[in-house]
Amino acid sequence: MRTIIVGCGRVGAGLASQLAEDGHEVVILDQATEAFRRLAPDFQGQALRGDGTDESVLRRAGAEGADWFLALTNGDNRNILAAQLASESFAIRNVVCKINDPVRAQAYATLGINTVDRTMMMIDAIGRFMGRPAMPGATEVTRAAAQPAPAQARLPAPSGSDAGLRGGR
């Protein structure tokens, strides 16, 4: 099982270390070499310096034929670009994209990307700790609206769920 991770922050590094320990083949990318210090000292995977939004870098990292692709940098848009490269250019089927802006996270889930949104996760966790009811799905990866259709047809019209946004003001 080969996993490509873009972004060696706390989440990326932690996950990479765990997956490698489980015996996964892990390649983790970051633009800063210092970021790799977050990896476990006995990390068995591969750490590559490079821009994970650059197709040629991803190709060198072995994106072709990878089983999982996780876009976990601290930039929402970089994650979105990397994730779409993974699914469109490399046809990777299991892609997860971290998007911390809830509006964009929901928008891209509708556009066919599995998204994980730290903002909603924390709002939910802290709210529950304070006794508020749980927000459904907030702690989960939001599964993309399933549609492995041709590129042009794949993107659905905005659904009612984001009507507030569409209405403008």
Next chain:
Amino acid sequence: MFVIVVGGGRVGFYLTKELLAEGHELVLMEKDPRGAERIRDELGAVVVNRDGCEGIHLAEAGANRASIVAAVTGDDADNLVVCQMAKHHFDVPRTIARVNNPRNEVLFRELGVDEIISPTRMILAAIEQDIPVHELLHLALLEGGELELIEAQIAADSPALGRRPADIDLPEGCSLFVLIRDDRAQQFRPDTVFREGDKVIAISRTECEMDLHRQLIGVVPETADT
């Protein structure tokens, strides 16, 4: 026409200035407060200090009635997100993205960006046109990158020299389009014979390019020679 320009760098600034001069209605979105301030000093209230990647800010700027959204920041990821949000959440009829990494062109087109402007590609093309090497020149990408418009120059050592179009073993999915000889364009005829200095404009599937190179220019060199 109502246009939203995202990114107040040099491209965004001059674009806004020109569009205003032509009388278009316009909003320029620049997320950096100092950048926005500087533009406001010169161009007035057309600039808003907002991030055009945020759906809410696009809505505020009036994206749902914009005819065109042009994303011209220096960051490809930002430009992609602006165009996708505009297209799929505000039904903007036409989105334009500046693309810095030419390898992103095909992806952006597949993802629904209507118009892609690649300064890198343009400068590259200008440079390539100046170099009289025995290479294929890439003139344009067609059909979302499936096909390429290519120019090949017939040199003294070309395997096509002295042959006719029918003698050329063209790869499938590849078609000779027009011949440029003595600065004039002419159709290929069955009795056309390739001469030194001819330029052949061909349309080729991207993956057949190397075959075409072999037929018209010669063996693909391992290293660049003069």
